[in-house]
Each structure stands twice: as C-alpha cells, then as structure tokens.
Amino acid sequence: MSGVRNAFNCSFVACRTGLRKCWHFILCYRPHILTTYDQYHVLCLGLTGSGKSTLLAQLVGDNTNNIEPTNGFNIKTLPLNGMVLSIKELGGSERVQMFWANYYDGKHALMFVMNLTSTECNIDRSLDTLRMVLANPALRGRPCLVIGTHKDRPDARTKEQMEERLRDLMQDIRWAICCCSALDRHDIHQAMTTLTALIANQ
Ligand SMILES: Nc1nc2c(ncn2[C@@H]2O[C@H](COP(=O)(O)OP(=O)(O)O)[C@@H](O)[C@H]2O)c(=O)[nH]1
Ligand SMILES: [Mg+2]
Known part of the structure; x- marks a missing residue:
C-alpha cells in the first residue's frame, strides 16, 4: 500500500x-x-566577481553553489509585476568589456552590479566603468539600477556611503540603488521590484 x-x-x-x-x-x-505582459530588455553589467551571475541565478531559483565565470553572456527571463524582464548579463573582464557597447541598442534599462566589499581601488574602477557605460548615447534616457552585493559581509559599505559616491555620476539619470546579498532571494526580488518601478516610470 x-x-x-x-x-x-x-x-x-x-x-x-x-x-x-x-x-x-x-x-x-x-x-x-x-x-498582455510586455517584455523589457535589461542589460546587467559590472566588474568580474561583483555577483551578477549569482543574483540572476537566485532570481530564477537556480542553484547558486557552482556558478562558473561568465564567458560571453547569460540570459535569464522573469515574469514580475505585470512585466516580463529579459535580463542579459555580459562578462565583466576587460577583454569582454570592449564588446559591451554592441549590446546597448534596444535595452530598456541598465542594472549595474558592484561588490560592496571591494577595495577602494576596485570601487573607483567600477565607478569609472559605469561612467563610461552611461556616456554611450545608445543608453541615453534609460533608467539605471545599481545593485550593491555582499551586504551579508561585515565589511560591506552602506547604502548611504554608496549613494555619496554615485551622486555626481548619476546626475540627469533616473536611478536607484539597492544593497543586498545575492544569496538572499527576498533581497534580490525587492531589488527587481525597484527595477520594474524605474522601467514603469519611463
Ligand atoms: N557572501 C556573498 N557572496 C557573493 C554575493 N554575490 C556573489 N557572491 C560570490 O561572489 C563570487 C562571484 O560571483 P559571480 O556571480 O560569479 O560574479 P560575476 O562575475 O559578477 O557574475 C561567487 O563565489 C559568489 O558566490 C553576495 O551577495 N554575498
Ligand atoms: Mg558572471
């Protein structure tokens, strides 16, 4: 029986x-x-190791234990708040960064991922990279969500510290920052809700 x-x-x-x-x-x-959900294309960029693949895997319920470095790109699709988000992560190494601009056309929003525990030097490098991305005319007028990862670590910078560093750079851009742990699904979903609000307000 x-x-x-x-x-x-x-x-x-x-x-x-x-x-x-x-x-x-x-x-x-x-x-x-x-x-009647509309599909929105989002580009997910950031330096290597910032947590892009981990947070995207977390978002769609994939295993986050054995994430390999991203060669080329990685796409995840997620229905959320009446939208379908198609999120494309591009590898963050300098070799791959040279090709990022080929993917800017037709994107509705940018997600830029930064490790909150990076050294000062890497935070500066990350901000310079973001400045370069936002200067491209193909992304003009597009909203940008900055996601700070590794919030679960004791040495993580705070949201206020990051806002201070980003403020000048983000003048004239509709943007928001969410600090989270890429290992925490709830955190990541809240960040995505902020992203859908930025897109909806376009
Ligand atoms: N503790 C912690 N580890 C993280 C977090 N985000 C990413 N990681 C780890 O950082 C490493 C690099 O992450 P990955 O997603 O491959 O970075 P990517 O190169 O930006 O795609 C992996 O070992 C992840 O487990 C986070 O928020 N907290
Ligand atoms: Mg990756």
Missing part, C-alpha cells in the same frame, strides 16, 4: 513540477498566449 502511495506522490510531484515549468515557459517566452 505504501508503495502505491509513494508512486502516487512521485507522479504528483513530477506533474506539479512539469506544470510549473510550462507556466514559466509560457510567461517568459510566449506571454502573448495568455497575458
């Missing part, structure tokens, strides 16, 4: 997982079948 019950439970779980995957597929790739 318990064998039958186990078999039933296994089939039920498999069926539920299958249905969830179908629903996710429809919302992400064929939203017009069931919903």
Whole structure:
C-alpha cells in the first residue's frame, strides 16, 4: 500500500513540477498566449566577481553553489509585476568589456552590479566603468539600477556611503540603488521590484 502511495506522490510531484515549468515557459517566452505582459530588455553589467551571475541565478531559483565565470553572456527571463524582464548579463573582464557597447541598442534599462566589499581601488574602477557605460548615447534616457552585493559581509559599505559616491555620476539619470546579498532571494526580488518601478516610470 505504501508503495502505491509513494508512486502516487512521485507522479504528483513530477506533474506539479512539469506544470510549473510550462507556466514559466509560457510567461517568459510566449506571454502573448495568455497575458498582455510586455517584455523589457535589461542589460546587467559590472566588474568580474561583483555577483551578477549569482543574483540572476537566485532570481530564477537556480542553484547558486557552482556558478562558473561568465564567458560571453547569460540570459535569464522573469515574469514580475505585470512585466516580463529579459535580463542579459555580459562578462565583466576587460577583454569582454570592449564588446559591451554592441549590446546597448534596444535595452530598456541598465542594472549595474558592484561588490560592496571591494577595495577602494576596485570601487573607483567600477565607478569609472559605469561612467563610461552611461556616456554611450545608445543608453541615453534609460533608467539605471545599481545593485550593491555582499551586504551579508561585515565589511560591506552602506547604502548611504554608496549613494555619496554615485551622486555626481548619476546626475540627469533616473536611478536607484539597492544593497543586498545575492544569496538572499527576498533581497534580490525587492531589488527587481525597484527595477520594474524605474522601467514603469519611463
Ligand atoms: N557572501 C556573498 N557572496 C557573493 C554575493 N554575490 C556573489 N557572491 C560570490 O561572489 C563570487 C562571484 O560571483 P559571480 O556571480 O560569479 O560574479 P560575476 O562575475 O559578477 O557574475 C561567487 O563565489 C559568489 O558566490 C553576495 O551577495 N554575498
Ligand atoms: Mg558572471
């Protein structure tokens, strides 16, 4: 009898997982079948090791334990707050940064990820990189969400400290900053809600 019950439970779980995957597929790739969700393209940039892949994996419920360095790009699609966000992460090494500008066209928003525990020198490097990205005319008028990661670490800079560093750079840009741990799903979802608000206010 318990064998039958186990078999039933296994089939039920498999069926539920299958249905969830179908629903996710429809919302992400064929939203017009069931919903009128608009799709928004977001570019996710930042220096190598800032936490881009980890936070994107966390966002869609993937395993965050064995994240490999991003070679080329990585795309995650997420239905949220009546939008479908298609988020493209580009590798952050200087070799790959040379190609970033090829991906600016047609993007609705920018997500720029910074490690809150970086050395001063790397924070400066990160700010210079962001300045260079925002200076590109293809991104003019696009909102920018800065995400500070590694908030869970004791040496993390505070949101106020980061705002101070960013203020001059972000003049004339619709922007917000969220500090979070890329390992905390709730934190990341709150940051994404801020991103959807920035996009909606365009
Ligand atoms: N403690 C902690 N570790 C993080 C956080 N974000 C990323 N990491 C770790 O930082 C490393 C680099 O992350 P990764 O997502 O590959 O960075 P990327 O190069 O920007 O894609 C990985 O070992 C992650 O586990 C965070 O918020 N907190
Ligand atoms: Mg990566």
